[in-house]
Structure formats: structure tokens, C-alpha cells
Amino acid sequence: MVKRITSAIRIKLRVSIVLVMAVLAMPAAGDSGIDLHWLWDDRCADCHGHAGDFSRKFLSVSGDRLQGRHNVNDLHRFLRNHYLAGNQVDAVYNMLLAQANNQARFKGECASCHDTVTRFVKHSLELRDGVLFSRNSGRPVSDFLGHHRKLNPDDVKFFTDVLTRVAREVYRP
Ligand code: HEC
Ligand code: HEC
Numbered sequence: 825m826v827k828r829i830t831s832a833i834r835i836k837l838r839v840s841i842v843l844v845m846a847v848l849a850m851p852a853a854g855d856s857g858i859d860l861h862w863l864w865d866d867r868c869a870d871c872h873g874h875a876g877d878f879s880r881k882f883l884s885v886s887g888d889r890l891q892g893r894h895n896v897n898d899l900h901r902f903l904r905n906h907y908l909a910g911n912q913v914d915a916v917y918n919m920l921l922a923q924a925n926n927q928a929r930f931k932g933e934c935a936s937c938h939d940t941v942t943r944f945v946k947h948s949l950e951l952r953d954g955v956l957f958s959r960n961s962g963r964p965v966s967d968f969l970g971h972h973r974k975l976n977p978d979d980v981k982f983f984t985d986v987l988t989r990v991a992r993e994v995y996r997p
Pocket of ligand 2: 948
């Protein structure tokens with residue numbers, strides 16, 4: 825009897841440990857604010873590879889609309905029936921649109937020292953009231969970039985915008 829009770833407790837303990845580990849493995853935010861880069865890696869990357877490369881290679885922008893190679897007229901509707909649900913559809917659509925609109929300049933000009941843009945943002949930068957700051961120095965990124973790598977004012981704006989957009993995709997409200 826005692827043996828049966830202890831083994832029941834042991835099984836329950838094991839189940840709780842597995843549950844706790846599953847919760848810890850999930851990103852911190854709830855479903856509405858799920859990190860889009862985590863979501864892509866978890867649910868899309870096996871078939872489509874890296875998100876930025878995929879959107880720049882296979883998608884295009886016409887006016888303010890994103891078009892696929894096959895799904896030209898309503899990519900938004902296609903995505904609703906393709907591994908995404910609820911508010912993730914808009915969020916992923918907007919991420920792909922922004923990527924398709926942008927050349928991969930971070931990859932070409934910054935990644936050799938800073939790794940991928942997503943990893944750099946997660947590791948080094950944070951948003952405070954919508955403004956991007958260095959975690960380390962507490963300085964606004966736009967100030968810092970004015971004295972980094974001889975970037976001109978247009979470049980500073982370009983890279984501040986790219987990094988801020990990626991931070992919004994990672995740290996969603
Ligand atoms: C199991 C493989 C698989 C997974 C997982 C997957 N896709 Fe796809 N996806 C495909 C295939 C195959 C097509 C081509 C179908 C077509 O164009 O009709 C496609 C097409 C697309 C297209 C349109 C391309 C075009 O040219 O019209 C987009 C955008 C897209 N997927 C996004 C995503 C996103 C976002 C996710 C994750 C939430 C995802 N896919 C997950 C296999 C996958
Ligand atoms: C040759 C290497 C190199 C390249 C290329 C480079 N950086 Fe840096 N970057 C650094 C180093 C080293 C630091 C940290 C030291 C410092 O304060 O300068 C840094 C710091 C930063 C920071 C502040 C990070 C923090 O934790 O405070 C930002 C933002 C940044 N870089 C953005 C960029 C962008 C955007 C590009 C591409 C246009 C770029 N970097 C290209 C080497 C590089």
C-alpha cells in the first residue's frame with residue numbers, strides 16, 4: 825500500500841517536472857505577444873529556412889501589399905490557412921512585408937561582428953517606451969550609431985529603424 829502511494833507520488837512528481845520544463849521552454853510572453861522570430865524558427869523554418877532570406881527571395885511588394893509567387897492576390901488569406909492563427913497572421917504578414925521591403929544590409933555590413941540581427945537584438949538591445957537602448961551602456965542606439973562605423977545620418981536612421989522593428993517583433997506587447 826505504502827509502496828503504491830509512493831510510486832503514485834513519484835509519477836505525479838515526474839509529470840509536474842515535465843510540465844514545468846515545458847512551460848520554461850516557452851517564450852515568456854503570452855500568445856498575443858509571442859516572439860515572432862521564435863515562432864518562425866519553431867513553426868516555419870523547417871520548410872522555409874531563414875525568414876529574411878525567404879521573404880526577399882520568394883515574396884515581393886506591390887504598392888503596400890505583399891505577394892507570393894503563387895499566392896499573388898491574397899497572401900494574407902493564404903497565411904490564415906497556413907500554420908498561423910488569430911493575431912499571428914497580421915504580425916507575421918507585417919514582418920515578412922518589412923523584410924521583403926528591405927535589403928539585407930545588416931547581414932552584409934554588421935553581422936560579421938554582431939551575429940544575426942535577431943540574436944544581436946535579443947542579446948544587446950532593449951525597448952523602453954518604443955525607443956531602442958543598449959542594454960549594456962543604457963545609451964539610445966540612434967546616438968551610439970552616429971559614432972559607429974562612420975555611418976552617415978541616412979545609415980543611422982536606416983539601421984536604427986531596422987533594429988527597432990526587429991526589437992518590436994521580438995518584444996511584442
Ligand atoms: C511542412 C512545410 C511547411 C511549413 C511548416 C510552412 N510552410 Fe509555408 N509553404 C509550404 C509550401 C509547400 C508552400 C507552397 C504552397 C503554395 O505556394 O501554394 C508554402 C508557401 C508559403 C508562402 C507563400 C509563398 C508563395 O509563393 O505564394 C508563405 C508566405 C508561407 N508559406 C509562409 C509560411 C509561414 C509564415 C509558416 C509558419 C507559420 C509556414 N509557411 C510554414 C510549406 C510549409
Ligand atoms: C568590425 C566589427 C563591427 C562591425 C562591422 C559593426 N560593429 Fe557594431 N560594434 C562593434 C563593437 C566592438 C561594439 C562594442 C564596442 C563599442 O562600444 O564600440 C559594437 C557596438 C554596437 C552597438 C551597441 C551595442 C551595445 O551593446 O551597446 C550597436 C547598436 C552596433 N554596434 C550596431 C552596429 C551596426 C548597425 C553595424 C552595421 C552597420 C555594426 N554595428 C557593425 C563592432 C562592429
